[in-house]
Amino acid sequence: MHITLAAGRFVRMLLSALLLSLAVLAHAADAPTGIRLYVIDCGRIDASDMSLFDDSGALDGKPGTMSVPCFLIRHPKGILLWETGLGDAIADHPNGIDFAPGIHGSVRIRLVDQLKALGLKPSDIDYLAFSHWHIDHTGNANLFGNATWILQRRELAAATGLAPPPFESLAPVSAYKNAKMRLIDGDADVFGDGSVRLLSLPGHTPGHQALQLQLPHAGVVLLSGDLYHSREARRLRRVPRVNVDRAATLASMNRFEAIATRTHAKVVVQHDPRDIALLPHFPAYLH
Ligand SMILES: [Zn+2]
Numbered sequence: 001m002h003i004t005l006a007a008g009r010f011v012r013m014l015l016s017a018l019l020l021s022l023a024v025l026a027h028a029a030d031a032p033t034g035i036r037l038y039v040i041d042c043g044r045i046d047a048s049d050m051s052l053f054d055d056s057g058a059l060d061g062k063p064g065t066m067s068v069p070c071f072l073i074r075h076p077k078g079i080l081l082w083e084t085g086l087g088d089a090i091a092d093h094p095n096g097i098d099f100a101p102g103i104h105g106s107v108r109i110r111l112v113d114q115l116k117a118l119g120l121k122p123s124d125i126d127y128l129a130f131s132h133w134h135i136d137h138t139g140n141a142n143l144f145g146n147a148t149w150i151l152q153r154r155e156l157a158a159a160t161g162l163a164p165p166p167f168e169s170l171a172p173v174s175a176y177k178n179a180k181m182r183l184i185d186g187d188a189d190v191f192g193d194g195s196v197r198l199l200s201l202p203g204h205t206p207g208h209q210a211l212q213l214q215l216p217h218a219g220v221v222l223l224s225g226d227l228y229h230s231r232e233a234r235r236l237r238r239v240p241r242v243n244v245d246r247a248a249t250l251a252s253m254n255r256f257e258a259i260a261t262r263t264h265a266k267v268v269v270q271h272d273p274r275d276i277a278l279l280p281h282f283p284a285y286l287h
Pocket of ligand 1: 136137226271
């Protein structure tokens with residue numbers, strides 16, 4: 001009798017252990033098994049005079065269009081938003097607004113609506129990072145006060161210092177004061193597994209950086225930030241006029257290209273609409 005009871009208890013223990021492992025497996029199947037990169041339309045810039053973006057003078061008086069993407073990275077350990085675009089408030093102006101003489105910004109579709117299409121609210125974003133704090137990258141930053149802001153100490157110091165770089169208004173980023181912050185000096189590994197890395201590439205601004213992703217199928221992807229503003233700028237190593245340190249920018253280009261060559265990376269020049277057009281159309285993703 002006692003033996004039968006003990007055997008019964010043992011079978012029940014086995015069964016509950018089996019059910020528990022099945023539950024764990026089912027949960028694991030729900031979570032993304034790899035990393036996904038979504039490209040989000042965060043506006044566009046139309047300039048009647050691109051002279052700000054090339055100090056050689058080659059673009060003086062010439063018109064141009066720049067894409068303004070945001071990128072959402074879904075990693076099993078959390079969600080990172082890279083860049084926040086021109087700002088959803090601009091969508092209220094169907095014809096856009098002028099940022100500077102001859103520099104026109106417009107937002108066709110709001111970032112919050114695109115997050116909603118993925119079933120996300122701004123408060124679901126775990127980590128926020130920017131290539132730099134120019135206003136075409138910080139427009140929606142204050143939506144993400146719940147996220148951990150990963151900031152280059154030098155970028156924060158410059159923007160909050162006595163002589164902030166041009167186009168680095170603090171108003172769109174004021175939520176940093178109350179947000180959880182991870183201050184970094186140089187490169188950083190966002191999730192600790194080498195798959196999502198911030199690359200320190202100063203020059204355009206004091207704390208400018210790019211993002212390096214190691215995707216399961218697509219391989220290494222490098223998101224340029226504003227190291228280059230177009231494919232031609234990359235090919236010709238053109239430094240923009242809006243820039244704080246020319247020598248540092250050229251050194252950053254050298255470093256970026258060495259990494260791109262070594263890793264056989266797919267390089268995305270964020271402000272070049274041709275590069276954005278080659279990426280999966282939202283809500284499709286690269287993985
Ligand atoms: Zn920019």
